[in-house]
Amino acid sequence: MSDLQHNLADLSPERRRLLDLLLRQKAQSDPAQILSLPRASGTNTFPLSFAQQRLWFIDQLQPGISAYNIAVGMRLHGPLDVATLNRALNQLVERHETLRTTFVLQENQPVQAIAPQLTIPLPLVDLSAQPAAKREAAALGAVAETADQPFDLERGPLFRATLFRLADDRHMVLLTMHHIIADGWSTGVLLREIAALYRSNIAGQPQALPALAIQYADFAQWQRRWLAPGSPRLASQIDYWRTQLADVSKLLLPTDHPRTAEQKMTSARENHMLQRELTAALHSLSQREGATLFQTLLTAFQVLLARYTGQSDIAVGSGIANRNRAE
Structure with missing residues (x-):
């Protein structure tokens, strides 16, 4: 008997079951089957990804909360062309379909609906008249209040921008979006692209950003096909996580202080x-x-x-x- 056979024989039934599960997953994850993500066409409604469906379900349980708002800000120093910044923001919205997406029911199932066009305003909150000693605190308070405003997933838009002026050469830009259309990684992409678009517009040059090969709706369609109901791949994924979480204790x-009976989704950061x-x-x-x-x-x-x-x-x-x- 080989060393490998000895090692396998020494495995406990639980470890052997996990090994079998991992081997099945590896056999089913053929990358050649998912190299291509065909572009969806002919419709503006698409299925939700699994991550989006979770967030949509939570919103149905607790509508009108801001717990899943994502807010990211930029401090801008120096002269600012507000109109050019607004143009860059709307170029970003035109570039990314997910920023034009809302979530509606179609045949009693949630779908993501992509607007062909959407213009995002850039409201200006002018705090420059505040006393200098209180200006920063006033700005941070206004930013927090703005970022905490909830979204309506059905009506949208689920992406908004606000400009705060502290002085003629000092501004803060706040981008707020619902987690169902973005995540932490997305915010870095959006900030880099806004900066690139703004610089191109100021210089009077064409956009330098490469065209997007796919949009998030394409990924959602591919994911739904790749993990189709009843498929061995989906069953394997579910079995894996059921095994991992089977004995998780509270x-x-x-x-x-005693916990409240109702979860209020309030939080703080230290x-x-x-x-x-x-x-x-x-x-x-x-x-x-x-x-x-x-x-x-x-x-x-x-x-x-x-x-x-x-x-x-x-x-x-x-x-x-x-x-x-x-x-």
């Missing part, structure tokens, strides 16, 4: 600056253990949760780019 985290020496030590530890800094910090967070709860098996969710295709 985190018994003690709180200083920033803490680590000292240079501690940061260097964390980097050194990560390198020694062959881990990333994120993995090291996540481990520390898990240890902290274990100390508070007394639990040893804790599931923590992490935001990921979820980009496994070049398109």
